[in-house]
Amino acid sequence: MSQSSPLTTTESVNAEFADLDRMSTEELARTMNRQDAVVPEAVAQRTTEIANLVEAALPGLRAGGRLIYAGAGTAGRLGVLDASECPPTFNTRPGQVVGLIAGGSEALVSAIEGAEDDADAGARAVAALDVGPEDTVVGVSASGRTPYAIGAVREAARRQATTASIACNEGSELAAAAQHPIDVVVGPELVAGSTRLKSGTAQKLVLNMISTIAMVRLGKTYGNLMVDVQSTNVKLRERVRRIVADVTGAGPQEVEDAVEGADGSAKVAILSILGGMTADQARTELDHHAGVLRAALERTGNHY
Template sequence: MNHSELSTLATEAFRPELADIDRLPTAEIARIMNAGDRSVPGAVAGQLPRIAAAIDATADRMARGGRLVYAGAGTAGRLGVLDASECPPTFNTAPGQVVGLIAGGPTALLAAVEGAEDSRELAAADLDALSLTADDTVVGVSASGRTPYAVGAVEHARALGALTVGLACNEGSALAAAADHAIEVVVGPELLTGSTRLKAGTAQKLVLNMISTITMIRLGKTYGNLMVDVRASNEKLRARSRRIVALATGASDSEIEAALTATDGEVKPAILVLLAGVDADTATRLLAKTDGHLRAALDH
């Protein structure tokens, strides 16, 4: 992307009123930065109908066994990897069910990989390694909306019949044009000219939070606002599991311990044991019949 192209992007615009920001007191710089950050949720709010439509389409495919794949470069790629990596402990997603691809691979999480973001071919190769299907969803993430890796990922995925979402922070982006679902959260110029890890990064994080969290709610990974599919892999999470069962059932500590012991620490069947008065094996069978939806299992 050349100088003239950059100058047309809202995310790259120069704010002349901040030309002397380095001369200001630290507290004043922090105030200015905080004031600018307040515009981000409003920009996201303007895209909520598009975000919701993308989530519903994603959840439909994931219910059929599809995967959610994020693809981006630099900060955008790191945010996708972060969101994907947090799904297994939060929602007990299967390995490979939510995937984060970053241009340049894992090395790029810590250091820039020269030229990786400029390669559409690299994006296609990374997706081909996943053996993409029509039930999968690929979310291209790019602040500029022009990053070749993200645009290439969406174009390649769409050609293979997968659902595609383009998340950008500029209007009229190539990424949005390439995708089935376009989400353009326009947050305007950054405090530091072109530093899109700031407002643009915050906006992307908010939208990715929505995509993964609400998709998992639609897939029955929660019960109300409780994380009933949490994977209790350490003492903090084991304590959280006990608290979730307590909040869902109102049972005594001894009853909760007995139920969790019977279900090998699994929260959903433990809640079913306590609320439906069934044994652990029956609870597990009921959840299998309802594809893991606790409310549906309770209705049974």
Template sequence: MTPAADHVPLRAQLDTLTTEAFRSDLADIDRLPTLEIAKIMNGEDATVPTAVASRLPQIAAAIDATAARMSRGGRLIYAGAGTAGRLGVLDASECPPTFNTAPTEVVGLIAGGQPAMVTSVEGAEDSKQLATEDLDALVLTEADTVVGISASGRTPYAIGAVEHARARGALTIGLSCNADSALGAAAEHGIEIVVGPELLTGSTRLKAGTAQKLVLNMLSTITMIRLGKTYGNLMVDVRSSNEKLRARSRRIVSLATGASDEEIEAALTATDGQVKNAILTILGGVDGPTASALLTDSHGHLRAALDTARKTG
């Protein structure tokens, strides 16, 4: 069989995918003025939030299930190849500074490992076995959540990750951009954001990538809200690892309490710079050690700790 013939089945598969569809109305886009191309691209991008909105019930259900597992000590693990994998790694890497999670609490796996973040690792996305090995290295548990990410919904690495995780009793989510995808079928929670054909045929870093980023933002952010990592819309678990974040910490305490600069500095000093604890000392009228104990008892939920402080104060 010739190499060309070997690729016929794959071509036939791609022909069925919305994300790979050819837009004949854009066949002459390279002849248009730059501003006109920008307007077309912007119009295409504007359709993505609507596609995400149509799947909000599925997204919310997946978030609630994820938060329930993580409240038992589980981890949120993303697994994808190429752009999808990079988006997972990006979302995971932003959780420690934003929500003070441990680096091992939200994890991004990309087919081919770290080198694949900046260059293509040939064949990595085609291996279910590689996904199994990557998850086994993390010693997967039933408390974990594994999110397979694939624009096409047919990437073996993402499907393999979900299949292996589900067999191990972990919660599984499949995020794709085609309806009736193999990835969605493999996961307990299938989230299929159908954004339609891309501006450039098959370039799924565009609308599909934007859709995936929006959903991953929701998965991590709302899960952290459910876990008590925020107070209202304030990031009270922010990690003060540099001067910008230290300034943000002081501002968050100010917004939450309305206290004077002197009170805020004293509270942050008494709590080793922990924003949530500092807010509790001011609003709850307790000292640093008591604030820490109350937050431990409330599993990190500031509102619950405040209620207890006010009732016993």
């Protein structure tokens, strides 16, 4: 087994780990942790590309466009995960962030043999969403050669959408198809070819960055407070009350009344308290400012 140079391809075999199955459990834990530690630095080398992608996506998102991820296997599941967490975290509208996975929903829990090899299926999935110029489509593939992701990105480009790729190899076919390639090269995996490891971690970090930065720029937070969170359970309702109290300095009863009048919306409750207005007036004011709480508060002369 020959030593592969670090930071080469996702399929490389690293001879350093040839005796992996002879290691103790403690040695395995330490070795795996050392390997995982290279991921954040690899992502750090691509922050400019990530920022450029978000900036390119923002005009379309502000105009009603969507952020769409397309991938297969682990990459596809990570895209679906990121998309599914945006509504409760940022109160995104239905379908604003979408995860497409080769093989459909069944592939979230089971391997669908051959699904990733169907480029036409990726293109059809994009076409079924009627993707257009206001949308952003991100192909996600550790190898950068997954036909499903490539087909999705090429179809999106044909439809004049903004396109991007996340891969863990440089110079991939997927990157060549995208306007905004993001190549996070983490080197050979601890278990050769198992891209659910470092490559999957890198993809998760980049997806977190894309969606979170986009939502912050869209006004879905106030400072670092989750003011658009959906108060759908006890924990989140308490978080809303805490956020409203932190921003306004109001007492518990005033906070409770404002949150109840705002139907659980932290933004509306905050603006109604600090702006001295009803919940309906606060909603109207927020609508005038595209839902951006800071802009609405600045108009009332209040700020945090």
